[in-house]
Amino acid sequence: MGAGDGSAVVWARPRWAIGGASIRAYVARRLVVLAVLLVAVSFAVFCLLYLAPGNPIDMLLGQRPRTPATVSALTRQYNLDKPFFEQYWLWAWRALHLDFGTSIQTSLPVATEIKARLPTSLFLGCYAFGLATMTGIGLGVQAAVRRGTLVDRFVVSAVVIGLSTPVFVSGVGLLYVFAIQLHWLPAFGKGNGFFDELWHLTLPAIALAVPSTAYILKHARAAMLGVLEQDYIVFARARGLSPWRILFSYALRNALIPVVTMCGLVLSSLIVGAVLTEMTFSVQGIGHLLVQSALAKDIAVIQCVSLLVAVSVMATNLLADVLYLLVDPRIRLGRR
Amino acid sequence: MSASAAVTANPQTMTSPLLSVKRLRIERRTAEGLQTLVSGVELTVQPGETIGIVGESGSGKSITTRAITGLLPPGLTATGEIRYAGRSLLGLRERDWRTVRGTELGLILQDPFTMLNPIMRCERILGESLRNGGTSWFARREEAIRRLAEVGIHDASVIDRYPFQLSGGMRQRVAIAAALARDPSLLIADEPSTALDVTTQREILALLRRIQVARGMSLILITHDLRVAFAMCDRIYVMYAGSLVEVAPADKLDAEPLHPYSNALLLSEPPVDRRVAELVAIPGSVPSPGEVANKCVFVPRCQWAQSACHQGSPLLREVMPGRLSACIRVDEIRGQMTALRRQSAEAVFRPADTTPRNQILQAHGIQKVFGGQRHPVVALDNVFLEVREGESVGLVGESGSGKTTLSRVLVGLEHATAGNVTVGGVNVADWRKLNRKDLATIRRTVQVVFQDPYSTLNPMRSIGWTLAEAITTHKPDTRQVDREVEGLLEAVGLPTSYAQRRPAALSGGMRQRVAIARALAARPRVLICDEPVSALDVSVQAQILNLLNRLRAEREIAYLFITHDLSIVRQVTERIYVMHRGRVVESGTTDDVLNHPQDPYTVRLLASAPTAERDWLDGTR
Numbered sequence: 001m002g003a004g005d006g007s008a009v010v011w012a013r014p015r016w017a018i019g020g021a022s023i024r025a026y027v028a029r030r031l032v033v034l035a036v037l038l039v040a041v042s043f044a045v046f047c048l049l050y051l052a053p054g055n056p057i058d059m060l061l062g063q064r065p066r067t068p069a070t071v072s073a074l075t076r077q078y079n080l081d082k083p084f085f086e087q088y089w090l091w092a093w094r095a096l097h098l099d100f101g102t103s104i105q106t107s108l109p110v111a112t113e114i115k116a117r118l119p120t121s122l123f124l125g126c127y128a129f130g131l132a133t134m135t136g137i138g139l140g141v142q143a144a145v146r147r148g149t150l151v152d153r154f155v156v157s158a159v160v161i162g163l164s165t166p167v168f169v170s171g172v173g174l175l176y177v178f179a180i181q182l183h184w185l186p187a188f189g190k191g192n193g194f195f196d197e198l199w200h201l202t203l204p205a206i207a208l209a210v211p212s213t214a215y216i217l218k219h220a221r222a223a224m225l226g227v228l229e230q231d232y233i234v235f236a237r238a239r240g241l242s243p244w245r246i247l248f249s250y251a252l253r254n255a256l257i258p259v260v261t262m263c264g265l266v267l268s269s270l271i272v273g274a275v276l277t278e279m280t281f282s283v284q285g286i287g288h289l290l291v292q293s294a295l296a297k298d299i300a301v302i303q304c305v306s307l308l309v310a311v312s313v314m315a316t317n318l319l320a321d322v323l324y325l326l327v328d329p330r331i332r333l334g335r336r
Numbered sequence: 337m338s339a340s341a342a343v344t345a346n347p348q349t350m351t352s353p354l355l356s357v358k359r360l361r362i363e364r365r366t367a368e369g370l371q372t373l374v375s376g377v378e379l380t381v382q383p384g385e386t387i388g389i390v391g392e393s394g395s396g397k398s399i400t401t402r403a404i405t406g407l408l409p410p411g412l413t414a415t416g417e418i419r420y421a422g423r424s425l426l427g428l429r430e431r432d433w434r435t436v437r438g439t440e441l442g443l444i445l446q447d448p449f450t451m452l453n454p455i456m457r458c459e460r461i462l463g464e465s466l467r468n469g470g471t472s473w474f475a476r477r478e479e480a481i482r483r484l485a486e487v488g489i490h491d492a493s494v495i496d497r498y499p500f501q502l503s504g505g506m507r508q509r510v511a512i513a514a515a516l517a518r519d520p521s522l523l524i525a526d527e528p529s530t531a532l533d534v535t536t537q538r539e540i541l542a543l544l545r546r547i548q549v550a551r552g553m554s555l556i557l558i559t560h561d562l563r564v565a566f567a568m569c570d571r572i573y574v575m576y577a578g579s580l581v582e583v584a585p586a587d588k589l590d591a592e593p594l595h596p597y598s599n600a601l602l603l604s605e606p607p608v609d610r611r612v613a614e615l616v617a618i619p620g621s622v623p624s625p626g627e628v629a630n631k632c633v634f635v636p637r638c639q640w641a642q643s644a645c646h647q648g649s650p651l652l653r654e655v656m657p658g659r660l661s662a663c664i665r666v667d668e669i670r671g672q673m674t675a676l677r678r679q680s681a682e683a684v685f686r687p688a689d690t691t692p693r694n695q696i697l698q699a700h701g702i703q704k705v706f707g708g709q710r711h712p713v714v715a716l717d718n719v720f721l722e723v724r725e726g727e728s729v730g731l732v733g734e735s736g737s738g739k740t741t742l743s744r745v746l747v748g749l750e751h752a753t754a755g756n757v758t759v760g761g762v763n764v765a766d767w768r769k770l771n772r773k774d775l776a777t778i779r780r781t782v783q784v785v786f787q788d789p790y791s792t793l794n795p796m797r798s799i800g801w802t803l804a805e806a807i808t809t810h811k812p813d814t815r816q817v818d819r820e821v822e823g824l825l826e827a828v829g830l831p832t833s834y835a836q837r838r839p840a841a842l843s844g845g846m847r848q849r850v851a852i853a854r855a856l857a858a859r860p861r862v863l864i865c866d867e868p869v870s871a872l873d874v875s876v877q878a879q880i881l882n883l884l885n886r887l888r889a890e891r892e893i894a895y896l897f898i899t900h901d902l903s904i905v906r907q908v909t910e911r912i913y914v915m916h917r918g919r920v921v922e923s924g925t926t927d928d929v930l931n932h933p934q935d936p937y938t939v940r941l942l943a944s945a946p947t948a949e950r951d952w953l954d955g956t957r
Contacts, residue, residue, distance in 0.1 A: 230450060231445050231451045232450060232451055232453045234407055235514075235515075238407060238442070238443035239437065239438040239515060239517070240434045240435075240438025241438070242434065243430070245464065249456070253453075253455055257455075328455060329455055329498050333498065
């Protein structure tokens with residue numbers, strides 16, 4: 001017998017073969033599901049045109065004069081004379097080629113409008129995401145390690161404030177203090193060039209990051225507290241391992257596993273959910289565009305933005321799940 | 337072993353000890369002030385010596401070793417003196433501890449399933465523990481493989497596995513290898529085999545002893561099982577409620593305990609080789625150290641307690657050369673304790689009449705397959721089992737043997753893939769097709785008592801409410817529910833006032849009594865007891881076993897007793913089924929099977945049951 005409780009040892013494949021194949025299979029499966037979802041979402045988005053009050057021609061005309069020529073041009077352009085499902089098919093086919101029609105506000109192709117604003121939104125979202133994860137995880141870990149101390153109590157109360165302050169309040173507050181009173185940072189605009197942009201988007205990014213930071217912090221602290229109580233931490237200390245190794249490759253590595261999934265959700269919300277921040281700081285991003293288009297009933301733009309939101313949520317979710325697989329061997333290899 | 341035994345025989349002439357602990361006191365800061373967890377602990381470990389610290393839960397044995405390794409949980413402080421090789425350990429700074437932990441003192445914990453970092457491969461776990469961190473990757477890997485071989489893992493591929501891919505026994509071996517990586521001179525093993533199966537437990541203990549001898553290392557073994565301590569240790573420290581009550585060489589303690597608690601603990605261990613008339617249980621349950629401050633800690637449960645025992649906490653004193661006891665009356669009561677042991681050994685169990693009776697529970701050709709068609713896992717394979725009225729049947733096996741699955745099939749918590757189950761004359765091949773009346777019949781016939789008394793009672797409801805609910809569920813027209821509740825509490829030996837209490841106010845043993853009372857409310861003809869005492873302390877275990885035996889005599893209930901512990905089966909059953917990997921490998925009367933086992937698995941299981949003999953651990957790798 002000895003070591004050979006044979007049946008108990010299940011995996012005997014070479015080290016590097018484990019995981020890779022199963023991850024590829026998993027991602028492929030997820031991509032299929034994602035495609036199916038995308039079809040359903042795009043159909044719903046297409047239906048927006050018909051769900052909006054009034055008839056589609058009027059919607060698509062906007063402020064332009066209604067003449068037989070414009071009506072027939074729009075009918076041809078949007079295939080409104082074709083059967084409903086064919087209309088959808090043709091619309092979706094063009095959307096697949098990034099042709100979403102023209103904006104009624106600017107008469108420019110929707111894709112151009114989006115392309116002009118997406119980099120700003122991406123920049124702002126990733127900036128805020130960086131701030132949120134770094135401060136959230138950093139402070140969360142600090143609070144957990146110093147559980148019950150003043151630091152911990154301060155951080156925990158800050159979480160409550162951060163979670164319950166809406167962006168337009170914290171945004172206005174930041175503007176007042178840092179832009180108007182102290183003149184440290186600019187109050188609006190997006191700047192040119194990387195560093196100027198970083199400079200201009202700092203206040204919006206902070207305002208945008210506050211609730212997400214609080215959210216991540218709360219979860220990171222809870223996860224860390226759970227991990228610090230584990231036997232394997234005691235056992236690592238009992239073996240005389242260095243405190244840094246225990247903190248990083250034992251406590252943090254394990255505590256981050258649940259936090260990673262959550263960060264994916266936060267990222268998508270930061271990129272496309274920055275409506276209030278972009279309005280408060282007059283940043284010309286996707287959120288800004290969405291509000292303008294909603295006011296102008298610019299249906300083509302709304303459709304495009306909605307699809308963009310859906311795709312980014314799906315993509316970041318997939319990313320988070322794959323990360324989860326990579327960081328947790330128990331999920332990757334199937335716990336027995 | 338003989339070398340260390342020779343040293344022990346003469347404690348006065350020993351050289352300076354490797355580890356000495358004096359006046360150790362461990363306290364917890366609470367809102368109400370300081371709460372004492374451990375007090376007055378004195379112990380020494382010689383180079384190459386194995387000592388055992390034996391005690392039940394709450395005795396302070398684990399906390400003591402945490403204090404020795406400087407790993408007390410936050411909020412706990414230790415005072416006194418701890419010296420290792422002349423160096424004072426108490427008050428060391430965290431960075432200084434790193435020169436002690438791992439290199440001088442090693443520690444392994446109880447649960448191999450939580451002790452290893454789940455996201456590290458064994459190679460890293462071992463590699464980071466090895467002292468020569470500077471050498472090449474290849475050299476370190478080779479060294480790690482050598483270390484695994486030392487703990488009996490000769491399959492080098494284990495090094496590339498994660499802990500969750502290994503069995504409990506393998507994980508414990510890896511943990512031992514990691515704890516020994518920096519070659520400590522003293523290893524502390526805190527219940528290293530308790531979470532493991534019986535057969536694995538024996539292998540791990542044998543491994544520890546082999547390594548200890550081979551390395552000439554000192555070993556502190558923490559255990560609740562006196563028999564394990566007798567088989568492993570040179571000297572034994574018996575702890576109770578935060579204090580040491582007796583210190584003695586293992587063989588002397590086995591021959592004659594010199595403290596009423598050690599004596600009682602020895603008596604409440606059910607023997608595996610014979611059935612006793614009645615186990616000698618210790619009344620009550622283990623107190624917290626605060627409840628027994630300033631008196632002898634065992635006073636509330638001691639049959640020889642006198643007023644003198646209440647006057648201050650007695651100190652350990654040398655009653656014979658090399659033997660210390662904290663009992664102030666030990667000289668007066670020695671004879672009586674010996675008489676008690678002899679009486680228990682001589683009392684013969686008289687078996688009840690064995691006339692064949694009606695069958696009430698039968699399983700026939702049971703097959704249970706889990707998982708899909710691609711990866712079928714056969715949990716039960718053509719299992720036959722029957723229970724007749726009033727008889728007690730044991731179902732023995734280790735984890736993964738299918739015994740719990742079988743019990744779940746019997747009560748309808750799982751559906752058998754194939755085969756027939758008959759309960760009280762009702763065919764229950766498919767539980768989903770049964771009508772309300774048949775279901776009621778079945779529930780009145782079979783009830784279950786589960787292993788963990790802490791999670792089977794609703795914490796928000798009083799005991800009385802829980803019992804009343806059970807009573808009215810089975811007999812909605814019951815008039816005097818309160819009286820029924822009182823009757824049930826009396827039947828399981830609890831004061832009727834306990835009906836007002838919540839489960840949180842009860843000890844584990846009391847909760848298990850309540851769980852039994854709740855099962856009895858339905859007036860079942862068969863009680864399925866799934867490991868009903870394995871979560872309980874030894875001294876309480878005997879109480880529950882005696883209770884179950886008494887209830888059976890009073891109420892003519894049949895038992896299906898599921899357990900991994902052969903000594904328990906010996907005490908409460910007449911017939912047994914031995915299960916291994918989903919099949920019944922052997923069945924028959926308990927005496928026949930345990931005295932003359934036929935199946936090799938039964939032989940191995942029997943050899944794995946701890947006995948106090950030194951040679952118990954011989955013959956394993």
